[in-house]
Amino acid sequence: MKFAGWISGVAAAVVVAAGAITYAVADGDDSGMKAPAADSADAGFARDMAVHHQQAVEMSYIVRDRTKNEEVRRLAYDIAQTQANQRGMMLGWLDLWELPKVSAEEPMAWMDMSGMPSAGDGSLMPGMATTAQMESLGKLDGKAAEIRYLQLMYAHHMGGVHMAKGCVERCQVGVERRLAQGMVQAQESEMQLITDLLKKRGAKPQT
Amino acid sequence: MGSAKKTESQSRKARIEEMRRAEQTRERRNRILTITASVIVVAGLVAGGAFLINSQSDDKDSASGDSKSTSGKFVTGKDGVKTWSTKLTQNHVTKDVKYPMEPPVGGDHNQVWMNCNGDVYTKAIKNVNAVHSLEHGAVWVTYNSKASEADVKTLSEKVKKTPYTLMSPVEDQKDPIMLSAWGHQRTVTSASDPAAAKFFETYVQGKQTPEPGAACTNGLSQ
Numbered sequence: 218m219k220f221a222g223w224i225s226g227v228a229a230a231v232v233v234a235a236g237a238i239t240y241a242v243a244d245g246d247d248s249g250m251k252a253p254a255a256d257s258a259d260a261g262f263a264r265d266m267a268v269h270h271q272q273a274v275e276m277s278y279i280v281r282d283r284t285k286n287e288e289v290r291r292l293a294y295d296i297a298q299t300q301a302n303q304r305g306m307m308l309g310w311l312d313l314w315e316l317p318k319v320s321a322e323e324p325m326a327w328m329d330m331s332g333m334p335s336a337g338d339g340s341l342m343p344g345m346a347t348t349a350q351m352e353s354l355g356k357l358d359g360k361a362a363e364i365r366y367l368q369l370m371y372a373h374h375m376g377g378v379h380m381a382k383g384c385v386e387r388c389q390v391g392v393e394r395r396l397a398q399g400m401v402q403a404q405e406s407e408m409q410l411i412t413d414l415l416k417k418r419g420a421k422p423q424t
Numbered sequence: 425m426g427s428a429k430k431t432e433s434q435s436r437k438a439r440i441e442e443m444r445r446a447e448q449t450r451e452r453r454n455r456i457l458t459i460t461a462s463v464i465v466v467a468g469l470v471a472g473g474a475f476l477i478n479s480q481s482d483d484k485d486s487a488s489g490d491s492k493s494t495s496g497k498f499v500t501g502k503d504g505v506k507t508w509s510t511k512l513t514q515n516h517v518t519k520d521v522k523y524p525m526e527p528p529v530g531g532d533h534n535q536v537w538m539n540c541n542g543d544v545y546t547k548a549i550k551n552v553n554a555v556h557s558l559e560h561g562a563v564w565v566t567y568n569s570k571a572s573e574a575d576v577k578t579l580s581e582k583v584k585k586t587p588y589t590l591m592s593p594v595e596d597q598k599d600p601i602m603l604s605a606w607g608h609q610r611t612v613t614s615a616s617d618p619a620a621a622k623f624f625e626t627y628v629q630g631k632q633t634p635e636p637g638a639a640c641t642n643g644l645s646q
Contacts, residue, residue: 291536294642302637396636402514403559403635410516410535 247391252314258387260316261327262397263307266380268324269342270300270307273373276346276366279355283362288414296370296407303396310393328383344376364420371411371422374404498525498609504619505610505626512607514559514634521552527566527594528555530606530634538590540564540640544580545592553644557590558606561633562640563624565591571600578615588628588640606632 253259277293277300284290311318323331324341335341339348346354346369354365377400384397408422415421496510512530521532533555538545540562554564563586565579579601583591594602599611603620605627612620629636 288535291642295537295638298639298641299635299637306637395631399634399636403638406514406516 250390252316253390255316255320256322256327257389258327258384259390259393260311260314261320261322261325262380262384262388263311263393264318264320265324265327265342266377266384266400267304267307267311267318269345269373269377269380270304272345272351273297273300273370273377274304276351276354276369276373279351280362280366283355283358283366284360286359286363289363289366292407292410292414293366299403303400306396307393310390325380327387328380342376343379344373346373360418364415364418367411367415367418368420368423371408371415372424374408374411375424378404378408496524503622505608505623508607517552520550521555523551523555525609526597527551527564527602527604527609529604529609530558531555533559537638537640537643539643539645540590541587542584543590543640543645544583545590545646547592547646548594549590549592549646554590554592557640557643558604559634560638560640561588561629561636562605563589563627564604565589565601566594566597566604567591567601568593568595568597568599572614575601575615579620582615582620582624586624586628589624590640603627605630606634608632 274297277297281290281293281297308318320326325331325333325343330343333343336345337347337349339351340346350369354362354369357365381397381400381404385394385401388394388397412422496508496512498506499509500506508525508529513532514530515532516535517532518534521528523531528551532552534550534552535556536553537556537560538549538553540557540560558564565583567576567579580591583589601612601614601620603610603612603623605623608627610619610623612623
C-alpha cells in the first residue's frame, strides 16, 4: 500500500513539474509560436476585451467633460490612457495573427458565455453599460456625474476582471496572459479606490 | 595589396562568425540553464512527494504559502540586477507607506503617479508617488550627494530624452547612483556604465510592468 502511494506521489509530482515547466516556457517566450485560431480564447479575449475597453475609454472622456473634480478626472485619465493603449495591443495582436476583429460567434463565446442575458442595448459583455446609461451620464454634471461614472465603472471593472480571469485560465499566449493578469490586479485595486471615492460622496457601488 | 584586403575582410567575416557563435552559445547556455532548473524542480518535487508520503503527512506545503511583500528580499541575478523575491502589492492608499527597500521597487502606493515622461526632479519626491510610476512601467533613476555632478548631468540628459523614466535625489540610498523598476533594482558605477543602458532597455515599459499601457503624464509634478 505504501509502495503504491509512493508511486502515485511520484507520478503526481512529475505531472505538476511538467505543468510548471510548460507554464514557465509559455510565459517567457512566445517566439516561434503559431498564431492562435479564430475560435481560441486568445483571439476571443483580444476581440472582446478591445470592445469592453473601448467603452471604458469613452465613459472616461465623458466624465472629464462633466466635472472639474481633480480626483475623478485623474482616475478617468488613468483609465482612458491605460485602456486605450491596452486595446491597441490587443488589436495589434489580432492584426499580427491575421485574424478578424469580429466573429460570427456571439461575444464571450470563448468563455462559454455566449447567449448571456444583456443588461440592454449596448451592453454586449459583462459589466458593460447600456447605450441609455451612457447617454444619461453625458447629461449629468458635477457630483451627480462623478457618482454615476464611478458606479458604472465599478460594474464595468467587475465584468472586466471576470473576463481577464477567463483569459488567465484559458489563454495560451504568454504575453496576453500576462496582460490579462495585470488587468485583474489593476482593476481590482481600482475598484477599491472607486469604492472609497463613492463613499466620500455618500454613495455606494451598484451591481 | 589585394590579398591583404581579402585577408582583412576574411578576418572580419571570421570575427562576425565568432560573435554569432558566441551569441548562439549564450542562448544555448540559457536554454540548458532552464532545462537544468526544470530537472532540479522535478527532482525536488519527486523527493518532496516521496518524503510527504513516507511521513504520511497531510500538511499543506508551507514553503509555497504566499507571503506579504514586506517579507521578501532582493536576490541578485548574474547580470547584477536585484529582483525582489515576493509578489509586491498594488493597492492605492492615501497614507504614507514604509517600504522594505530604499528606493522602493513596488508595493502599495498613492493614487497619483509621479510624472515619468522623462521628468527630472531636482528635489526629493515622495516614494508613494514614485512607486505608482514604476507600476506604469517607468524606470526611476536616483542619486545621492556622493554621485558626481557630471554623472548626474549626463543621466538627467538621458532621462529627459527617454519617456517612461524619471529621476530624483534619494539621499539615504546606499549607493551613489541606483536604477529601479517594478520589482528590480541595480547600482551603476557611473552614467556611462553599460549596465545603465541595458537596464533602460530591459525595464522601460518592460515585461515586469504590472499595468502596461498606463500613462506617465497628467500625474504629480514638482
